[in-house]
Amino acid sequence: MRLDDLAIFVEVARASGLRKAAYTLNMQPGTVSKVIKRIESHYQQALFERKGSQWALTSAGEMLFHRAIEMLSIGDKIERELGSPRRPHLRVSGSESLLAHFVPSLMTKLSQQQLTLETKQSEDLAMLTKHEVDLALVTSLQGTHPQDRQVEYQALQEINFVTVASHTHPMLIEHGAHLSIDQVLEYPFVIPSKPIYGKMATNRSLDGWFDEEFNRRIMARVDTTSMLTSLVKSQPLLAYVPDYLAKEHSLQILEVSGCPYTCEQTVWLCRNKHLSAHWMQVFE
Incomplete structure (x- = not known):
């Protein structure tokens, strides 16, 4: 069985469909279909259950x-040691x-x-465990780590969430940057409509705020960080964001008193423990 055929099979499995895989591989769907049929004929096994455009792997x-x-991982190592390695292609998932x-x-x-890059949005390890990406960026609540024995993880940064405003927000003119929680709650917020910052505690909002206690x-409500920061900069809106985001966008960080709750995360760089290309050794 040729490695090139297996690489096509893996892409179809990842894409869960023929046309999407063909598009990714820059091949004609008919050509990809012939490869899959050739592999199934070789092993005398049905490898996919075909339901319309959706292809699901059988047990075989x-x-x-x-x-x-x-x-394919072994082939990569052989190319590195004896041949001319292909240009690396890095796939990373994260929020x-x-x-x-x-x-x-x-x-x-x-x-x-001199690698090429592909990013995919995911808040958990699902794409990494399915071998759809090489690296996964995930968050956990501070003091915990990813729970998967097949994954190696490395802490990248400890994150604290902060309340922010634009430097021209009327609140700063009236109160300055040191406020009580009651003063903060007098002003409107912009919040994410999906988990753009990663994992949060079950009793918290998508940005980590404890709305049950401090409504x-x-x-x-927006679905991207770019829109959220744009609204904070251009409108009299507050937001609760990771400290790195506040610094990146030069937002005014508010010192808020009277609130005992904080949101803290650890950012982890994760990769498969047993399967990784040689060029990823830089992360060890």
């Missing part, structure tokens, strides 16, 4: 998928804010590799 397909990943903040530094570490007046 699942077994071959994991073995193919191993074989929008984590990708935007941490991927540039990851690319700097790999600057000698805010919500003026806007």
Whole structure:
């Protein structure tokens, strides 16, 4: 069985469909279909259950998928030691804010590799455990770490959430940057409509605020950090954001008294414990 055929099989399994895989591979769907049929004929096994455009792995397909990943990883090592290695392609998953903040530094570490990059949005380890990405950026509540025995993890940064405003917010003119929680709650907030900052405690809002105890007046809900920071800068809105985001966008951090709750996270860089390309050794 040719490694190139197995690489196509792996891409179809990851895409859960023929056309999406063909698009990613820059191949004709008919050509990809012929490869899958050739592999199934070779092993005398059905590897996919086909339901319309959705392709799901059979039990035999699942077994071959994991073995193919191993074989492709070994092939990568052989190319490195004996041949001409292919140009590395790095796939990283994470929430929008984590990708935007941490991927540039990851690319700097790999600057000698002349790699290509692909990012995918995910708040957990699902894409990493399915071998859809090489690295995953995830968060956990401070003091905990990712719970997966197949994953190696490395702490990148401790994150504290802060209340922010624009430097021209009317509140700063009236009260300055040191306020009580009651004063803060007089002003409207913009909040995320999905978990753009990663994992939060079950009793917290998507931005980590404890709204059950300190109920805010919500003026806007947005699904990207770029829109959230833009609204904070241009409108009289407050936000509760990771400290790195506040610093990146030069937002005014408020010193808030009278609130005993904080939101703290640890950011982790995760990779598969047993399968990783040679060029990823820089992260060890």
